[in-house]
Amino acid sequence: MDFFPHTDDEDSLGSLRCSSPEQPQKKRRRGRGGGPVQVVKKNRRVKANDRERNRMHSLNDALDTLRGVLPAFPDETKLTKIETLRFAHNYIWALSETIRIADLGKTGDISLLLNQTRHGGAPSPGSDTCSWSSSGSSSSSSPPYCASSPGSPAAQEDRGFLQQDPVFGFRSLVPGIY
DNA sequence: TAGGCCATCTGGTCCT
DNA sequence: AGGACCAGATGGCCTA
Numbered sequence: 609m610d611f612f613p614h615t616d617d618e619d620s621l622g623s624l625r626c627s628s629p630e631q632p633q634k635k636r637r638r639g640r641g642g643g644p645v646q647v648v649k650k651n652r653r654v655k656a657n658d659r660e661r662n663r664m665h666s667l668n669d670a671l672d673t674l675r676g677v678l679p680a681f682p683d684e685t686k687l688t689k690i691e692t693l694r695f696a697h698n699y700i701w702a703l704s705e706t707i708r709i710a711d712l713g714k715t716g717d718i719s720l721l722l723n724q725t726r727h728g729g730a731p732s733p734g735s736d737t738c739s740w741s742s743s744g745s746s747s748s749s750s751p752p753y754c755a756s757s758p759g760s761p762a763a764q765e766d767r768g769f770l771q772q773d774p775v776f777g778f779r780s781l782v783p784g785i786y
Numbered sequence: 787t788a789g790g791c792c793a794t795c796t797g798g799t800c801c802t
Numbered sequence: 803a804g805g806a807c808c809a810g811a812t813g814g815c816c817t818a
Contacts, residue, residue, distance in 0.1 A: 652804085657795060659805070664793070688791065 675692050678699055687695060 653796075656797095656805085660796090660807090661794070663806075668793095690791095 671689055671692055674696055675687055678687075678692070678695055
């Protein structure tokens with residue numbers, strides 16, 4: 609259940625894990641440090657590192673918040689960053705579709721969407737079409753997320769749910785519906 | 787052991 | 803000038 613097993617002690621852990629201030633900074637360190645200019649530069653760098661660390665922490669917090677509002681699967685381990693973003697995209701798309709269909713005066717039955725999509729209606733998120741972002745059209749014609757993102761080809765394979773459902777790209781939105 | 791994921795450091799660029 | 807943002811590099815941890 610611990611989504612961020614490392615989050616709390618990330619700072620101390622991180623500085624221990626990677627290059628601590630005392631530790632020589634890998635291969636990039638150069639120059640003949642020691643002069644006052646070097647000290648000022650180093651102080652500036654240290655401050656910048658601290659800000660960057662905080663920035664990434666806030667980014668992770670936001671990601672964690674996002675994980676919190678997504679449907680949770682107790683049997684699943686923590687979603688990775690990329691999975692969280694893709695999942696959220698699919699989730700939003702699915703909710704939009706549900707609203708759209710409800711607005712069309714249909715029953716709003718989610719199975720309608722299921723049938724429509726599975727029989728050539730809306731594009732399937734599980735397909736390898738990646739036009740959702742470039743189409744600029746309504747959400748109904750935009751596939752949720754291309755499952756075969758070139759950026760992270762392996763990210764979906766290890767998480768079956770991203771491809772398990774041809775409509776939502778993840779497990780059922782409402783448990784028990786199908 | 788290889789590969790994936792992650793946190794951190796770092797230098798460059800853009801913005802205020 | 804200083805902060806925010808970004809992307810590359812690096813190394814640790816974990817799992818198949």
